[in-house]
Every structure is written in C-alpha cells, then in structure tokens.
Amino acid sequence: MSIFNLKTWVHYYVSLLKRLGALRFSLILAVAIICADSVLQVFLAHYFDEPLDIVDVARSFILGGLITPWAVYFLTVVVGDLEEAREVLDHTVNKLQVIVKNDQQKTIALESEIIERQNSQLQVEQSAILLRSFLDTSPDLFFHRDLDGNFVGCNKSMELLIGKTEKQLIGANLFEVFPEGYANEANLRDQRVKDTLQEQIQEHWMHYPNGRKAYFEVRVLPLFNSLKEFVGIIGFGRDITEYKKNQDILEKASKEKTTFISTISHELRTPLNGIVGLSRMLLDEKLTPQQVQYLKTIHISAITLGNIFNDIVDLDKLDRRRFDLVREKVELQDFLSxxxxxxxxxxxQKGLQLEFIQTGAFPHVIETDATRLRQVLWNIISNAVKFTEQGSITIRCRYEPGEINQLSFEVEDSGIGIPNDQLDKIFAMYYQVKGNANVIGTGIGLAISSQIVKMLGGKLSVESEPDVGSTFRFSIPVQVNQDKALDEPSLPSIKPLDILLVEDIELNILVARALLEKLGHHVDCAMDGAQALQKVSEHSYQLILMDIQLPDMDGFEITQKLRQIYGGGLPPIVALTANVFSDKEYFIERGMDDALSKPLGVDALNKVINKQFLLQDTLPEIPQHPVLLAEKVSDSLFDEEMLTDLLEFIPSDVMLDNIALFEKLMPDYLQILDSNMIAKDKEGIVNESHKIKGAAGSIGLKRIQKLAQQVQSPDLPAWWDNIDDWVTLMKSNYQQDIDDLKIWVTEHKS
Incomplete structure (x- = not known):
C-alpha cells in the first residue's frame, strides 16, 4: 500500500475517529497539530539560523487549540453523514439482496412453469398428432363443419371420397362438394342436429371419383366448446357396403328359396290336375274292383299332394319370382292340337261345352317359349273351368302377320265373373277374389301368367261381368322362319382418310387406331363430347366415327350440336355401337349417316367408307330390309375372325400388350360394377358394363362381351333377376378367357 495514497489515509483517519470518539480524537489531533507545528517552528528556526522564540511555540499551541475543534467537528459531521449513508446503503444492499433472492426464486419458479407449459404444450401437440394420425389412418370418414355449413376439416378417408384435399375443402359448403341430391339430404340432417342438439344417423350411397359407390352409415353430432356453447357439427361415416351386400344376399336367398318353392308347386300342380281329372274320368268306366281301388288311390293321392303344395305356398309366400325364357322352334298346329x-x-269333367276357334292362316313353325306359353294358357283355361258351373268355354286363337307377327289368344267362360272393383287386382301375387266360395289355391297363377306374358312381349288383360262370365286375352310377338339376307358383294377400296375417332375407352382406342392406321388412314381421337366439338372446330376431318355412350353426352347429342353449328358442311358421321342387335335405321333416324358395330372389322369398315365416298350409281343395290349391325354373338370364347384380321395389321406383341391392359383394368371395372349393383343404380350398371363390353370386344373376348352386353341391357326379360348370374359368370370366366386368348395369340403369330 503506498504511503502517498490519500484515499487510504482518509479511510484510516475516519476509522480512527470512529474508534476513539470525538473527545479523545480531538485531544490526540490537537497534540498532533501542536507537535507538528512545534517541529515545523524548530525546523524553520534551525534552517534560517534564527533563534527559537517562545512566542512562536505558544502560537503553535494556540493554533492547534483553535483548529482542532473545527477540524474534529467537520470530520465528525462528515463521518456521521458517511456512516448514515453507509447504513442506508447497507439497508439498501440488504433489500436489494432480498429482492435479488426473491427474483431468483421467482425466476426459478417461472422457468419451472415455462418448462411445465412447454411439456404440456408438447404433450398436447403429440396428442393432436396422435389423434390426427388415428383419424387419417381410420377407414371411417371424419368431417367438421361450422354453423354456416362450411367445412373446417376432415380426414384422409374423406379426402379420398370427395377427391379433394383438406386444404381445398376448407371453407366449401355441401352444395359445392356433393351432388345436389345428397347435399339436400345432408343439409336437412344437419339442420335437425342444430334444432335438436342431438345425434342424427342416416345411411347414404356415396360416390368416389372413379365411379365406385359405397354405402355409408353417417353419424352427425353437435360440437360444443369449453364453455358448452354450440359451435359446429362433427360427423363420422362408416362404410357398411359389405353389410348391405350381405343383407341383400340374404334377402335374395330367402326370396329365391320362396320363389323356387312357389314355382315348383305351381308347375307341378298343372300336371297334377291332369292326373286328378283323368283318374276321375276313368272311375266312371267299367273297371274291376281292384282297378277302381287303384284309381281311387291315385285320385286321392293327387288331391292330397295338391293340398300339400298349396300349404307350402301359403307358408312361404313371395312377392316376386324368376323365370328364364327358352325360345325354340314350335310346330304351331301340333301345339294348338x-x-x-x-x-x-x-x-x-264338369259337363261344359268347349268351342275351339282358329282364325287366320297359321304358319307352320314359330319361335317362342312353348312351355311358358302352355303354362299361361293352361292356367287361364283351368281357372275358367273352375269358376264355371254350367255353360261353355270358348278358346279363340288368331294369327296376324305383319311387320311384327302377332299370335293372339282369348279364353271366354260363362262363369261367375269378377266384380269391377277387383278387376285391377286379380293379377297381383296371392290375390284372390273376395266373396267367392269356389276359390281354392294360393292366388299366384294369374300373377305368374301375367308376368310370363309380359316377358314374352305381350300383356294379359281381362273383361268380366258378375254372373255373366269373363274373357282373358293376350297377344305376343312371334318370330317366323325367314329367308336369309343375301350377302353384299365387296366394294373397291378408297384413298386414305383423315378420321376423327370419338371413343372414351382406351383399349377400344388402341385397337381401332391400330386397325385404321394399318389401313392407311390418319386417326385423331376425342374421349368425350367437349373434345370432339373442339377438334372439329380446329381441324377438317373427312370421316367421324362416333361412339354412342360417352362420359359427358351421348353420340346423338354431339351429332346434333355439330349439325346445328356446321349444317351441311360436316363429313359423314358413322355411329359406333356395341349393341349387336341394333338396326342401322335407328341411328340414321337420329342423325347419323351410317352405323358400325364394335369392334371394328375390316370388311364392314371398308363397306361403310365406300358407301359414303363413292358415287351411289357405282354401288350395288342395297337390300331394302333392315340390316343388323352384327350377327348374334356366338357362344365361342373369341371372335377369331376379328382377331385374325387384327393380327394381319397389328404385331402380336402389341396385341398381347392390349390384352395385358384389359387384364389390369378388369378388376377395377368389376369393383365399380359391384358397387353399382349393391346400390341398385341401373344407370351406373349400364355405364360400367358398357365399358367392359367395349374393352372385351376390342380384344376379341366374345364370351365376356356377350355377358357384359346382357348386363347393360335392362330391357331384357327378367334382367334384374338374372344380372347376378351374368356378373358371376363374368368374374369366374374372364381370367381364364384372358389366359386362353394369350395362348391363342401366341400360337397364331405371323
């Protein structure tokens, strides 16, 4: 420590004052001042060589005595202030230390709270992620909508159903997302939730973007916040298509079982009535006692068996039945005899008079289902006999040739008749005329007969007056053998054309394009009506091949729009159809210039092209009778003629690639077809089976094409009853047919 450090001496001086006190410190300070002054006087006297005067020494004492009190007072005040300041400072320091300590404790608590909150937030985030993962991996639908009906969120299953991401969906309302029909139903359901604040459950058919339909059970519930305020709607949807399918299968199995029992009992009762009648007639003959006993046994057994059949039907009634028509050649005169x-x-048997009247020149052979026709007539005649106690039964048969050949029957009786208020009910299943004591049976005969006549192409009707009699009548179209049409001679070929092919099935496009390009034509394609209209506006084509069934509009609508826009400045428009039973005139009447069946054949295509582009006087005479677009599909697996033609123009490797593409597409086609069948969506079934038919036909799978043709033809008799069998056959056969076709193509490589 330096002796010249003033600050040190000051601290030492103040410390000494505090230890000694003011009085003692004053005495010591006075002595120190006097001594210091005396020493200074002695030094100065000696230094200047002057004598030391007592007065100078006394002056030192006086000076020390005067200065010391003031100096001590000043220092005391300064020290006191400093001490007070120190105490204040110490107190302040202590308070600051307390504050710092408290702040440290608060900081520790705050840090702990922050960490706790961070952990809680992390747990919430993890729970949210877990919940989101659960919702997104769930096969069930989940959605959240606000009070205005706008979407707030949804899961992945909902995104797949709608075909939009959650981001695209947020803010959209029901009518912007779903078809109008479903949107209206959902809107009413949501309104019930808002009104009642209760869960609502509905079942709906919903459509995926690829056309597949699924049956969902949708549960919609009110959503409340932490304050228990109603803030929106949440919903869950479970796919119960398999349940619906199994339910339909069970119902169908039950109905088919009942139908089988009902049909068998009715079918067997017809010959059974013959046994009863003949045995009764034989009992009136002269017979031995043993023969009489035998006949009585036969007679009673037949009656008992008939009653058993009636009981079976009564126990297992059904509101529909199933029949398959089997058309065959029938010798008409033998049938009438x-x-x-x-x-x-x-x-x-009842002593009634019979009149059997035939009118017109009857053909020798017709084609119809003789068994079903006989069943109808036998049923009507049996009823006429049953309800006629006396009088006559008149049966009239009439044949009327024409564009459609008609075979007509009337059965008139003089029986009890039918009240007017029950005439419109007698063709209902199980209905029996009220107030008739002669009624025996189940009431299914006329209902079945009416439906058979409808399947045969006619309508069963009745006229009746109580106590006078009844007349049942119907007419059915029949086919009479006709000479085959002469084959048209082949026509010369024409130069290559610029062709627009309007077709929506990729496999059909591949096959048709390959064939047309091999023939030298240039081909441009449009997959829907909008593309077709645009391409025609941008390019001049020499021929338009127009598919009939397209996604946005049918071929007739497109043709009509083109003719409205361009009038007579259009090239020939030729319809492409997979309907093997269609008449060309049908397409021409609706605006087409001609028609071709799918898949395209070289000869048929060349004939149409020559017909449209060569002068009419160079063409051979065209037959006046209607020309079918294609022959009836045979039962063979492949269209070998078409495949042989294709292999002349298309490499076998390309053909095999086309087959592989069909094999890849078929499971998706069948899945969508199944969903439409479960939903009983006739339009969806027709559209999807049309795709299958077109795709199968383009690679020559004739059996699959034929089955798909049947599935897409709801006008066929008993279509809905048979469609399951057709689809089942398609599913079970298509893979084997594909494998066989691959082998056939490989073996027939050029």
Whole structure:
C-alpha cells in the first residue's frame, strides 16, 4: 500500500475517529497539530539560523487549540453523514439482496412453469398428432363443419371420397362438394342436429371419383366448446357396403328359396290336375274292383299332394319370382292340337261345352317359349273351368302377320265373373277374389301368367261381368322362319382418310387406331363430347366415327350440336355401337349417316367408307330390309375372325400388350360394377358394363362381351333377376378367357 495514497489515509483517519470518539480524537489531533507545528517552528528556526522564540511555540499551541475543534467537528459531521449513508446503503444492499433472492426464486419458479407449459404444450401437440394420425389412418370418414355449413376439416378417408384435399375443402359448403341430391339430404340432417342438439344417423350411397359407390352409415353430432356453447357439427361415416351386400344376399336367398318353392308347386300342380281329372274320368268306366281301388288311390293321392303344395305356398309366400325364357322352334298346329285336347278333358269333367276357334292362316313353325306359353294358357283355361258351373268355354286363337307377327289368344267362360272393383287386382301375387266360395289355391297363377306374358312381349288383360262370365286375352310377338339376307358383294377400296375417332375407352382406342392406321388412314381421337366439338372446330376431318355412350353426352347429342353449328358442311358421321342387335335405321333416324358395330372389322369398315365416298350409281343395290349391325354373338370364347384380321395389321406383341391392359383394368371395372349393383343404380350398371363390353370386344373376348352386353341391357326379360348370374359368370370366366386368348395369340403369330 503506498504511503502517498490519500484515499487510504482518509479511510484510516475516519476509522480512527470512529474508534476513539470525538473527545479523545480531538485531544490526540490537537497534540498532533501542536507537535507538528512545534517541529515545523524548530525546523524553520534551525534552517534560517534564527533563534527559537517562545512566542512562536505558544502560537503553535494556540493554533492547534483553535483548529482542532473545527477540524474534529467537520470530520465528525462528515463521518456521521458517511456512516448514515453507509447504513442506508447497507439497508439498501440488504433489500436489494432480498429482492435479488426473491427474483431468483421467482425466476426459478417461472422457468419451472415455462418448462411445465412447454411439456404440456408438447404433450398436447403429440396428442393432436396422435389423434390426427388415428383419424387419417381410420377407414371411417371424419368431417367438421361450422354453423354456416362450411367445412373446417376432415380426414384422409374423406379426402379420398370427395377427391379433394383438406386444404381445398376448407371453407366449401355441401352444395359445392356433393351432388345436389345428397347435399339436400345432408343439409336437412344437419339442420335437425342444430334444432335438436342431438345425434342424427342416416345411411347414404356415396360416390368416389372413379365411379365406385359405397354405402355409408353417417353419424352427425353437435360440437360444443369449453364453455358448452354450440359451435359446429362433427360427423363420422362408416362404410357398411359389405353389410348391405350381405343383407341383400340374404334377402335374395330367402326370396329365391320362396320363389323356387312357389314355382315348383305351381308347375307341378298343372300336371297334377291332369292326373286328378283323368283318374276321375276313368272311375266312371267299367273297371274291376281292384282297378277302381287303384284309381281311387291315385285320385286321392293327387288331391292330397295338391293340398300339400298349396300349404307350402301359403307358408312361404313371395312377392316376386324368376323365370328364364327358352325360345325354340314350335310346330304351331301340333301345339294348338295339344291345347285343344287338354281343354276338352277339363271341360268334359264338369259337363261344359268347349268351342275351339282358329282364325287366320297359321304358319307352320314359330319361335317362342312353348312351355311358358302352355303354362299361361293352361292356367287361364283351368281357372275358367273352375269358376264355371254350367255353360261353355270358348278358346279363340288368331294369327296376324305383319311387320311384327302377332299370335293372339282369348279364353271366354260363362262363369261367375269378377266384380269391377277387383278387376285391377286379380293379377297381383296371392290375390284372390273376395266373396267367392269356389276359390281354392294360393292366388299366384294369374300373377305368374301375367308376368310370363309380359316377358314374352305381350300383356294379359281381362273383361268380366258378375254372373255373366269373363274373357282373358293376350297377344305376343312371334318370330317366323325367314329367308336369309343375301350377302353384299365387296366394294373397291378408297384413298386414305383423315378420321376423327370419338371413343372414351382406351383399349377400344388402341385397337381401332391400330386397325385404321394399318389401313392407311390418319386417326385423331376425342374421349368425350367437349373434345370432339373442339377438334372439329380446329381441324377438317373427312370421316367421324362416333361412339354412342360417352362420359359427358351421348353420340346423338354431339351429332346434333355439330349439325346445328356446321349444317351441311360436316363429313359423314358413322355411329359406333356395341349393341349387336341394333338396326342401322335407328341411328340414321337420329342423325347419323351410317352405323358400325364394335369392334371394328375390316370388311364392314371398308363397306361403310365406300358407301359414303363413292358415287351411289357405282354401288350395288342395297337390300331394302333392315340390316343388323352384327350377327348374334356366338357362344365361342373369341371372335377369331376379328382377331385374325387384327393380327394381319397389328404385331402380336402389341396385341398381347392390349390384352395385358384389359387384364389390369378388369378388376377395377368389376369393383365399380359391384358397387353399382349393391346400390341398385341401373344407370351406373349400364355405364360400367358398357365399358367392359367395349374393352372385351376390342380384344376379341366374345364370351365376356356377350355377358357384359346382357348386363347393360335392362330391357331384357327378367334382367334384374338374372344380372347376378351374368356378373358371376363374368368374374369366374374372364381370367381364364384372358389366359386362353394369350395362348391363342401366341400360337397364331405371323
């Protein structure tokens, strides 16, 4: 420590004052000042060589005595202030230390709270991620909408169903997302939730973007916040298509079982009535006692068996049945003779008069389902005999040739008749005329007969007056053998054309394009009506091949729009159709210039092109009768003629690639077809089976094409009853047919 450090001496001086006190410090300070002054006087006297005067020494004492009190007072005040300041400072320091300590404790607590909050937030985030993952991996639908009906969120399953991401969906309302029909139903359901604040459950058919339909059970609930305020709607949807499918299968199995029992009992009762009648007639003959006993046993057994059949039907009634028509060649005169004989036996049993009248020149052979026709007539005649106690039964048969050949029947009786208020009910299943004591049976005969006549192409009707009699009548179209049409001679070929192919099935496009380009034509394609209209506006084509069934509009609508826009400045428009039973005139009447069947054939295509582009006087005479677009599909697996033609123009490797593409597409086609069948969506079934038919036909799978043709033809008799069998056959056969076709193509490589 330096002796010249003033600050040190000051601290030492103040410390000494505090230790000694003011009085003692004053005495010591006075002595120190006097001594210091005396020493200074002695030094100065000696230094200047002057004598030391007592007065100078006294002056030192006086000076020390005067200065010391003031100096001590000043220092005391300064020290006191400093001490007070120190105490204040110490107190302040202590308070600051307390504050710092408290702040440290608060900081520790705050840090702990922050960490706790961070952990809680992390747990919330992890829970949210877990919940989101759960919702996104769930096969069930989830959605959240606000009170205005706008989407707030959804899961992945909902995104797949709608075909939009959650980001695209947020803010959209029901009518912007769903078809109008479903949107209206959902809007009403949501309104019930808002009104009642209760869960609502509905079942809906919903459509995926690829066309597949699924049956969902949708549960919609009110959503409340932490303050228990109603803030929106949440919903969950479970796919119960398999449940619906199984339910339909069970119902169908039950109905088919009942139908089988009902049909068998009715079918067997017809010959059974013959046994009863003949056995009764034989009992009137002269027979031995043993023969009489045998006949009585036969007679009673037949009656008992008939009653058993009636009981079976009564126990297992059904509101629909299933029949398959089997058309065959029928010798008409033999059929009518048998009908007359059976009628005579029945009328003779009750002593009734029979009139059997034939009008017109009957053909020798017709084509119809003779068994079903006989069943209808036998049923009507049996009813006429049953409800006629006396009088006559008149049966009239009439044949009317024409564009559509008609075979007509009337059965008139003089029986009890039917009240007017029940005439429109007698063709209902199980209905029996009220107030008739003669009614025996189940009431299915006329219902079945009416439906058979409808399947045959006619309508069963009745006129009746109580106590006068009834007349049942119907007419059915029949086919009579006709000479085959002469084959048209081949026509010369024409120069290559610029062709627009309007077709929506990729496989059909591949096959048709390959064939047309091999023939030298240039081909441009449009996959829907909008593309077709645009391409025609941008390019001049020499020929338009127009598919009929397209995604946005049918071929007739496109043709009509083109003719409205361009008038007579259009090239020939030729319809492409997979309907093997269509008449060309049908397409021409609706605006087409001609028609071709799919898949395209070289000869048919060349004939149409020559017909449209060569002068009419160079063409051979065209037959006046309607020309079918294609022959009826045979039962063979492949269209070998078409495949042989294709292999002349298309490499076998390309053909095999086309087959592989069909094999890849078929499972998706069938899945969508199944969903439409479960939903009983006729339009969806027709559209999807049309795709299958077109795709199968383009690679020559004739059997699959034929089955798909049947599935897409709801006008066929008993279509809905048979469609499951057709689809099942398609599913079970298509893979084997594909494998066989691959082998066939490989073996027939050029």
């Amino acid at each position: 048998d009908l007359q004989s059976l009628s005579y036996i029945q009328t003779q």
